[in-house]
Every structure is written in structure tokens, then in C-alpha cells.
Amino acid sequence: MPENGIGAPVRRREDKRFLTGKGRYTDDINRPGQLYAYFLRSPVAHAKVTRVETAQAEAAPGVVAVFTGQDMAADNVGSLPCGWTVTDRHGEPHKAPPHYPLVRDKVRYVGDHVAMVVAESYAQARDAADLIEVDYDELPAVVDTKEAMSGTQIHDEAPSNLCFDWELGDKDAVEQAMSQAANVVELDLINNRLIPNAMEPRAAIGDYDSGTDSYTVYSTSQNPHLLRLILCAFVLNLPESRVRVIAPDVGGGFGSKIYAYAEETCCTWAAKKVGRPVKWTAERGEAFVSDAHGRDHVTNVKLAVDQEGKFLALKVDTTANVGAYLSSFSTCVPTYLYATLLAGQYATPAIYANVKAVFTSTAPVDAYRGAGRPEATYLIERVVEVAARQLGMDPAELRRKNFIKPDQFPYQTPVALTYDIGNYEASLDKALEMIDYKGFPARKAEAETRGKLRGIGLSAYIEACGIAPSAVVGALGAGVGLWESAQVRFNATGTVSVMTGAHSHGQGHETSFAQLVSEKLGIPYENVEIVHGDTGAIPMGMGTYGSRSLAVGGSAIVRACDKIVEKGRKIAAHLLEASVDDVEFKDGQFTVVGTDRSKSMGEVAFTAYVPHNYPEGVEPGLDETAFYDPLNFTYPAGVHIAEIEVDPDTGITQIVDWVAVDDFGRVLNPMIVEGQVHGGIAQGVGQALLENCVYDKESGQLVTGSYMDYTMPRADDLPSFRVGMTVTECTHNPLGVKGCGEAGAIAAPPALINAITDAIGEEIDMPATAEKVWRVCQARFAQAAE
Amino acid sequence: MYAFEYHKPSSVEDAVAALSGKDDPKIVAGGMTLLPTMKQRLAAPSDLIDLGGIAKLVGVREDGGALAVGAMTTHAAVAGNDLVKSRIPALANLAEGIGDPQVRNRGTIGGSVANADPAADYPAGLVGLGATVVTNKREIAADDFFTGLFETALEEDELITSVRFPVPQKAAYAKFANPASRYAIVGVFVAQTDGGIRVAVTGAKGSVFRVAEMEQALSGNFSADAVAGIKVPADEMNGDLHASAEYRAHLVTVMAKRAVAAVG
Numbered sequence A: 001m002p003e004n005g006i007g008a009p010v011r012r013r014e015d016k017r018f019l020t021g022k023g024r025y026t027d028d029i030n031r032p033g034q035l036y037a038y039f040l041r042s043p044v045a046h047a048k049v050t051r052v053e054t055a056q057a058e059a060a061p062g063v064v065a066v067f068t069g070q071d072m073a074a075d076n077v078g079s080l081p082c083g084w085t086v087t088d089r090h091g092e093p094h095k096a097p098p099h100y101p102l103v104r105d106k107v108r109y110v111g112d113h114v115a116m117v118v119a120e121s122y123a124q125a126r127d128a129a130d131l132i133e134v135d136y137d138e139l140p141a142v143v144d145t146k147e148a149m150s151g152t153q154i155h156d157e158a159p160s161n162l163c164f165d166w167e168l169g170d171k172d173a174v175e176q177a178m179s180q181a182a183n184v185v186e187l188d189l190i191n192n193r194l195i196p197n198a199m200e201p202r203a204a205i206g207d208y209d210s211g212t213d214s215y216t217v218y219s220t221s222q223n224p225h226l227l228r229l230i231l232c233a234f235v236l237n238l239p240e241s242r243v244r245v246i247a248p249d250v251g252g253g254f255g256s257k258i259y260a261y262a263e264e265t266c267c268t269w270a271a272k273k274v275g276r277p278v279k280w281t282a283e284r285g286e287a288f289v290s291d292a293h294g295r296d297h298v299t300n301v302k303l304a305v306d307q308e309g310k311f312l313a314l315k316v317d318t319t320a321n322v323g324a325y326l327s328s329f330s331t332c333v334p335t336y337l338y339a340t341l342l343a344g345q346y347a348t349p350a351i352y353a354n355v356k357a358v359f360t361s362t363a364p365v366d367a368y369r370g371a372g373r374p375e376a377t378y379l380i381e382r383v384v385e386v387a388a389r390q391l392g393m394d395p396a397e398l399r400r401k402n403f404i405k406p407d408q409f410p411y412q413t414p415v416a417l418t419y420d421i422g423n424y425e426a427s428l429d430k431a432l433e434m435i436d437y438k439g440f441p442a443r444k445a446e447a448e449t450r451g452k453l454r455g456i457g458l459s460a461y462i463e464a465c466g467i468a469p470s471a472v473v474g475a476l477g478a479g480v481g482l483w484e485s486a487q488v489r490f491n492a493t494g495t496v497s498v499m500t501g502a503h504s505h506g507q508g509h510e511t512s513f514a515q516l517v518s519e520k521l522g523i524p525y526e527n528v529e530i531v532h533g534d535t536g537a538i539p540m541g542m543g544t545y546g547s548r549s550l551a552v553g554g555s556a557i558v559r560a561c562d563k564i565v566e567k568g569r570k571i572a573a574h575l576l577e578a579s580v581d582d583v584e585f586k587d588g589q590f591t592v593v594g595t596d597r598s599k600s601m602g603e604v605a606f607t608a609y610v611p612h613n614y615p616e617g618v619e620p621g622l623d624e625t626a627f628y629d630p631l632n633f634t635y636p637a638g639v640h641i642a643e644i645e646v647d648p649d650t651g652i653t654q655i656v657d658w659v660a661v662d663d664f665g666r667v668l669n670p671m672i673v674e675g676q677v678h679g680g681i682a683q684g685v686g687q688a689l690l691e692n693c694v695y696d697k698e699s700g701q702l703v704t705g706s707y708m709d710y711t712m713p714r715a716d717d718l719p720s721f722r723v724g725m726t727v728t729e730c731t732h733n734p735l736g737v738k739g740c741g742e743a744g745a746i747a748a749p750p751a752l753i754n755a756i757t758d759a760i761g762e763e764i765d766m767p768a769t770a771e772k773v774w775r776v777c778q779a780r781f782a783q784a785a786e
Numbered sequence B: 001m002y003a004f005e006y007h008k009p010s011s012v013e014d015a016v017a018a019l020s021g022k023d024d025p026k027i028v029a030g031g032m033t034l035l036p037t038m039k040q041r042l043a044a045p046s047d048l049i050d051l052g053g054i055a056k057l058v059g060v061r062e063d064g065g066a067l068a069v070g071a072m073t074t075h076a077a078v079a080g081n082d083l084v085k086s087r088i089p090a091l092a093n094l095a096e097g098i099g100d101p102q103v104r105n106r107g108t109i110g111g112s113v114a115n116a117d118p119a120a121d122y123p124a125g126l127v128g129l130g131a132t133v134v135t136n137k138r139e140i141a142a143d144d145f146f147t148g149l150f151e152t153a154l155e156e157d158e159l160i161t162s163v164r165f166p167v168p169q170k171a172a173y174a175k176f177a178n179p180a181s182r183y184a185i186v187g188v189f190v191a192q193t194d195g196g197i198r199v200a201v202t203g204a205k206g207s208v209f210r211v212a213e214m215e216q217a218l219s220g221n222f223s224a225d226a227v228a229g230i231k232v233p234a235d236e237m238n239g240d241l242h243a244s245a246e247y248r249a250h251l252v253t254v255m256a257k258r259a260v261a262a263v264g
């Protein structure tokens, strides 16, 4: 194995530029003659727009143009599409009301796009926006998920604000099992709405070249090809061949940068209108109101359990808020990325889920780190915990009893997925040992002497990553295929450029993918360069989300490396005057089997580009492309255990210990993986303890529109995580890898809420703020005193 | 942000002169509060008078048994000052707990006190220690200085030059921080001073206030138990997303207990 090959904790090479201020983000890029855009956003949640008067703004200093929805309509600019069609219970496609980049007649959430001002400076654009007169004929807002269906109708196309009413699973079997079960455990849960808050706000530059009639778009995108596809084929009606999308360094996405948004669409369109590049960078406040939000489910769950604690059936009723418009993938998140995961790690024989997606006068909701899987895991792991308490069983043992056993794989769940492999008990045992589960009662007693309520909480999660077999997602309504591409290009002097369709916005691909290629081709890690994020430089790719980059993109790289080796054997055989079948490749050397005669990868590459002595019928060059379409999802799984102490006087929860044992399959770079776990847990703790997106029920204003009110997790809210691993290798991709990017955010919330409810002895919804916890403590002490 | 004229006087007199005859002049100190408000276009002063060029407004010195802290002294400088740490450690501790390092390195005591944010920490320190606010015109007792929500006794053309803190026998500050902003949801400053026991509360109401009942109880019996049973009424308390009035009222008692315990 090369020194920096697979399994080595190589430090991230990209960090040098990030940490020394040399990263190049969209906002760092400036084009000659560039103008600046400012978006006038709706100050009200729901209103008819009866008049937009732009004359004064147009006359303001520095203003080049002011555009409204009418200008875009006149140019036949289309609606931003939702890329996944969900078919409802009655066989009807979901309601897909138009989502124009600039509104035409109505605003539907605070932050909706009313007009675009383009000026010589950002300040001038912003000043001019104050001069636009808009008449809003206000309508009532509806922001609450529970009340959405009885609220004011937001779209003519969607009566009762219902986007779809969808189901999965065998309802009859579940009802039958429920009616006969010894115990039915029921819970009402809220999966709180979150605002993603990537460190880098969204930004875009549209640049039009009239000489070639082509566009270059710089954008903070997780998937530049997908953005190009949507812009060209659905919204702006442009040939893809004339549009280049560059997503340079991107400072975090967490899902919120998957989608095609109004702003990059408008900048691209406006660049041609004004004949100069147009740049926009979101202010933090704009990010709060206009980035696609996450989660926002209201759920009732019932679990049927027999006398011995065996799960018999699970029934889930969820209302999911999709916001005012459908974002690019918002329909698949509360359906195929959610209900298909409801088996969790358990062999529950019957499962049924009904999901109603509702429109509200709030920002669009779409995938956010975990996307559907945290929502599924939260409800399963909460109801299992509550079941253990009600049945008086140990929560770890109840889980163990119901796990899918290692010899049951491949395991067909009742909700469509086939898990290929796993060993859930191994992770549970390791986690219990690491946290010293047996010692917990003593630690709890000791905490009591200090006036603290100590609690412990488990979470046994599973996720489906590596999205996804194209035929499968196509059958379920996806508008795209979810393969990935890679091009591995040797340069004549032996260095390698790898063009990947995956996009790194914090994941460390430039390091881990280079490790992979170094190992596969037996060349030094330093000789491998990873190129990504530019449709002008890479083959068509599908981008990064759903923990897919290594499982799908990495597999494509492996395939391309295999092709390189195949061709290399032919060249080496020629040089070694041996038959191709006698040449084997190992550790960077092509060797005639059973001899010490060999040629190095570098010699072969050089020969391919300087083919003076070359096999007949073989093309010069060493440059191979592969597309990889996965055979199945991958199924990372694991067990997290949180131990906390509540201060009953203040309600403050302190996390005192955290153990994470994850099975991500084979691990390429353990340091990067551990970092992903840490970040994921931090986000999960944020959701469970701190973060909450609140809209005012009456006015529809975003109440938590800044860091003064929206609580991001900070270092001092978190303990030192203790990370362990177990490994079962994925059976169907060439690397045996599963994906690790979302696991922490999926596993953490139920672990933490289970620990807190264990400590305080009452149910509580996320986020478990100090005041909520204190109220429970108060009520219990009052009771105890009586 | 809207356009404005910028002035950087080098003396208090020049600063006061710069304030006169302008449409809507504003003093800027650390800018931690004022600049975000201007960026959000919620404030649009015609002129900004930057006190950053007046050297004598910076620093801590002894002043007849008291400590005089210059208006332009940053929170970080107060937290790290040897005089403050040795004479009034509770004040250093309060300054250390304000916001985050960036805010502490820019924000000033003068700006904080003049701004009179109901959730700011310094008002509790000033009232709790019985400090005196020194301006270019006069001296104002802290008890009379904070007059309401973002309101003070300062006049239009008056600026704070320093704050004078008498050295207490003992003091402590206990803060329940807002999890998002880290301002005080409730902060209680307890001090044993020459003028008696003082208990000052910030964050809970529109403006800092003293709790006479706690002060009396502590005068007889200086222990956490003495205040444990004293509840402040919830009806005048602030209530918001992060803490209801009832919760704040409860936290006043809890934080008072903790401050008293910390005084020892």
C-alpha cells in the first residue's frame, strides 16, 4: 500500500488554502465590467401584488436595469421545476404550481422575489430598491404545518394547500396487527424546522459572451451539471452546450445548495439583457429567509409490540411542510427518502406510512443533511425507547431483540428497500461497552448527590446512502439518473488529473479521492490532482448530496482506473514482449507473471503519449472515463449513545458523554470520516437542543431571522465525541464503502432526546430548550411535593 | 448602510463640538451595536463621530480608592486588566462573559452603558457596585442613569468619558446567557459594598433594577438560602422566544442564589 493510500489518515490538502485565506469562492470572483444585483423581497407573507412601479428606481444613480416578473414573462422564462414527481394515493401526480424566479402576481412568503435591481455597485442597487413602489393586497398567512390544510389557499392549483397525499406499505396488514397486539405504543412528534446556515452564503455571477452567444455561470452549487440542466432545459431555454457552470470552492451546503434558485437564474438571464456580468451575494439575513429550510414534520406514530417485546407493526401518519413553492427535490424528501427507512434496524414485519405534504406561506423546504432519514430515525428511535419504558424493558435489549440479524441479509424490508449487509448487534455491543452502560446507575446516583438529573439515551440508526440506481429512482418519479462519472487522465510525465462529477464543499474529496487513485494505480498521492465543479472541465456529473460521493463517484473512479490498468497492460505487454494475459498489475508495476521483468505505471503512461514503440491497434494516450450506476443504495448504520445531566433549577442540559459507533463499510480516510461524524453530531445536537425556525403565526414573519434568535450549536454546547467503528463492507460497489456524511445528523437527535426524557421522565419535543425542560422539572417537583 | 460623514476627533472637546450643528450625529465607539443597525438600515445617522482617536478615554486607573474605567476601554481590556482582576474580580468576570472574542475586542464599556440594552451585562455591574457614570458635563449615579428600555439620563450633546467603580468588599456576577446571542437572559450582580449589600438584575425587565427584598434579607443573613425563597413578580418581566416572563422571574432567584454562593 502506498503511504497515503486507502486507510491512511491523510491531512486534508485543501485545508491549506481554506485556512490561509486562499480559497476561491464565488464572491471572490470578479468579472470585468461586472454589475451587482439586489433582490427586492416581499416584506409580507402572502399578498396579491397589484402594482410594481420601478420608474424612480430605474432613474436612480448607477442603476442599469430593474426587472420584474412581467419582464421575465415577456421573455418566456419558465418556472423553476421540481425534479421528482410523486404519485399520490389516488394515482395522481403531486400538485406542481408554478414557481417563477420573480413573482408575477402574488407573493407567498416573506423573502419571495419581487424585483431585481442591477446597478454599478451593490450599494446603488440596494438604494434603488428602496424606490420601487409595490402595492400588496394582503392575504392571511398560514405557516403552521398542522393548520396548513385549513388555512388560506396559497396556490389556485392546490385546494386545502395539499401538495400530495401519499402512502407506502401494507395498510391492512398493519391495522390487522395493531388490532390484535398486546401493546400499542403511540407518540405524537414534531420534527422541528431548521435553517441550514452554511458558512458561505449563496452567491452567483451570470456572465454572457455575445461573441460566442454563450454563458458562464459561477454559483455556490453542490452540483453544477444539474444546475445547468435545470437552467437550460426548464427555465431559460438555452442549449446546454453554450452554458458553462462553475461551482468553485463552496463553503458548506448541507443540501441547501443542491437546488436551482431564483437568484442564479435571474443573474444568468439578466447578464444577456444588460450585456454585462451580473453578480449577487446573499447577505446573511437573506440566507435565513430564502435558503431552502429543512425537516418540518408533524407525526403520529404507533408501534405494535407483543408480550415478549417483538415488534409487530409500525404505523406512521405525517404531515410535511414543503413551504410556499416546491424546491428542486422537495417532494422526494418526505416520501422516498423518508418512509422507505421506517424499518430502521428492525425486522418489523408490517409497516405503513401516510404522508401529506402541505404548502404554507414559508420558505421552500427541501433536503437538509440527512433529508428524510433523520425524520424517519427520530420517530423510530423515539417510539422504540418509549416502548421499552412502557414495557419495563431495557432499551438496549429491546432493540437487540428486534434487530435484523446478520444471517438475514440481504433483507427485504416491508417499505421497498433491500438492505445488503449489516451487523447491528456488533455496533450496539461496542457502544454499550464504550459508554460503560452497566455503570450508568452508579453515575446517575452520583449525579443526584450534586442535584443533577442524569439520563442516558440510545439511537440505533440506519440510512440509505449512495443515491441511487437510476432505474429504481426513475420508477419512483425522479426526473434524472443518479449515476456518477469520472475521468482519469494520465499526463505524459506520470501525474494524473481526475475529473469527478462529485462536488466537494467541505467533504475533503481532493484528499480522499487522491488517496483512492494513488492506491489503485500505485502512484504517489502527490501526483494525483482532483478536478471538480466545472462543467467545462469535467464529464457530466450528478454532484454531491445524500452521502453519495465515495460510494457512487468513488466507484466511477475505480472503474476508470480499471480501464487505465487494462490499457496499461496492453502497452506493458508490448514493451515487455509478453502476451497481455501474462502481465499482471500490482503496486504500480506491470510484471510478466513469474518473472522480475516489469514496467512501471509511469513508463507505461509516458509510452502512451510518446508512442514510438507501441502495440498495433491500441490508441495513443492514457485517459479513461467511466460512468457508474449503483446497483442498490448503501446502508450505513450504527449506534450512538448520549449521556446528559439536567440542572433542574434552570433546565439546562449538559451533554457529558457521547459515544458513536458507526459502520460505514470500508473507510478511506479515518480522520476525514471522524470529522464528518463530529460535524454531523453537532448539527444533530443543534436540532435536538437549540435550533428552531419560527414564523409568526399571525403575520408570517420569520421570527428567528438572525443569530440573535436562531441558536446555532457552538463548541461549548458540545462534549468531546468518542467515535468507534465496526465494519461490514458494502456488497455491491467495488470499494465496499457506504458513506458517512449524514450519519451524525441522523443519529444524534433521538439519542439526545431519549437521554433527556430518561432524565426528566416526561416526553418533550425538539428543541429541548432550557425553559421547556425546566417546565417539566417544575411540574414533576410540584407533583412530588403534593 | 446609507452614506454618512465620518469624523475622528482627538479630544473630548472636539468630539462635543463635532456633535453640534449636525442633522443627526451619532457617536461610534466599538461599533458592535451601532454598525449592524446601520447595515440593516435601521439607523441612518448623518454624521459618525468616532471616539477611537481620543487616547485618554482608554484604560483603567485608580481614582481615590475607586477604579475609573475609560469609556473607550474594551471588554477584553477590562477582563484582562490587572487592577480590575485584583480589586474587583467580579467585574473582570462580567466583562469576560460578554458576547464572543470579536465583540469583546471591539465593544466598549462606554458604548454598552450608553446603549442601555435591557440584556446587556454592564448595567448590572454598574448598579450592583453603585458606580458613577462620568460624562463631559457631570457625574451621574448608576442608580439614576438607566432610565428605561435603551434609555439613559444622557443628554443629546453629552458623552460618557469614564465609569467610576467603588471597590466592594466582595462581589459576584451570575449570568444565564441567551443560547443564541449570549446576552443575558438574566444576570444578577451581588456586592457587599461600603453602602451595604446591593443586588442588581439585568436582562429580566426593560431596564436594570435592584431587588430591595433580597438586599435586606442578605444584610441579615448573607447566604444563598436567604434569597432562595424570594420571588420577583413575573408580571413586569420581559418575555420572548427564549424565555417567558415566568421563567425569567424564576431565574432571577436562581441566579441570585448562585451569585451569593459565589461571593462566599
Ligand SMILES: Cc1cc2nc3c(=O)[nH]c(=O)nc-3n(C[C@H](O)[C@H](O)[C@H](O)COP(=O)(O)OP(=O)(O)OC[C@H]3O[C@@H](n4cnc5c(N)ncnc54)[C@H](O)[C@@H]3O)c2cc1C
Pocket (backbone or CB within 6 Å): B026, B027, B028, B029, B030, B031, B032, B033, B034, B035, B051, B071, B072, B097, B098, B099, B100, B103, B106, B107, B108, B109, B110, B111, B112, B114, B115, B117, B119, B120, B121, B122, B158, B159, B160, B161, B181, B182, B183, B184
Ligand atoms: C454578537 C454580539 C454579542 C453581544 N453579546 C453581548 C453580551 O453578552 N453582553 C453584553 O452586555 N453586550 C453584548 N453585546 C453588545 C456589546 O457589548 C457592545 O459592545 C455594546 O453593546 C456597544 O458597545 P460599542 O462600543 O460597540 O458601541 P457602539 O455600537 O459604537 O455604540 C452603541 C451606542 O452607544 C453610543 N455611544 C458609544 N460610546 C458612547 C459614549 N462614550 N458616550 C455616549 N454614547 C456613546 C453610540 O452612539 C451608540 O448609540 C454583543 C454584541 C454583539 C454584536
